[in-house]
Amino acid sequence: MSRLRFSIVNYNESMVKNRPKEMHLHDQSPPKIVWDDGAILVYSAFDLRMACPCAACRDEMTGVKTLREQDVARDIKIVESRPVGRYGQNLVFSDGHASGIYVNDLLRGLGK
Ligand SMILES: [Zn+2]
Secondary structure, eight states, X not given: OHHHHHHHHHHHHHHOOOOEEXXXXXXXXXXXXXXXXXXXXXXXXXXXXXXXXXXXXXXXXXXXXXXXXXXXXXXXXXXXXXXXXXXXXXXXXXXXXOOOEEEHHHHHHHOO
């Protein structure tokens, strides 16, 4: 079983195309990520919080978002980002929410 889990993680990592070079979600305003292909994308902490993929913010079975916009402060901030393997980032928000792991390809798609 543990071997199976391990291979799934490797599979996921190999499928993720985008890699951040510099994470500035918590120390710049507006929040930014510099990607390894040179793209610099700007982020909204509110939009990132709304897109949280964790089980508390989405129905685990259907994937439908259960988090409501009125539940999130408009001036929410990102206080920390931590790499998860080579495939994603764990974002810590100023409301204390820290259970979302954002796959790098998802993060890339959320930037402007
Ligand atoms: Zn969440």
